[in-house]
Amino acid sequence: MTPRPRKQVLLRLDPAVYDALARWAGEELRSANAQIEFLLRRALGEAGRLPGAAGPLPRRGRPPKNPGGDTPADE
Structure with missing residues (x-):
């Protein structure tokens, strides 16, 4: 799925x-x-106002080097 x-x-x-x-x-x-x-997300959730269409929080830190899998392609 493409991130919005x-x-x-x-x-x-x-x-x-x-x-x-x-x-x-x-x-x-x-x-x-x-x-x-x-x-803001926590407050919306506690108030019952967080939309179901809201995606998850973006992951913290650097993105993975190989987003398609756990091991590099040359292994």
Whole structure:
């Protein structure tokens, strides 16, 4: 399945709120953007408003070198 393009939005935050969010994200090894999405999804889920069509959170870290399988093709 082809991943859907990500929606880009401009978000204005109080600098102190952003700093706290960025610290929290760093502690959980996420970017500030990933932390915001994580928190929004959690809030939507708790409120019963997360759409069923929402895909999973993107995987953290680098993409696999060989996305088609577990072993390189030359082995």
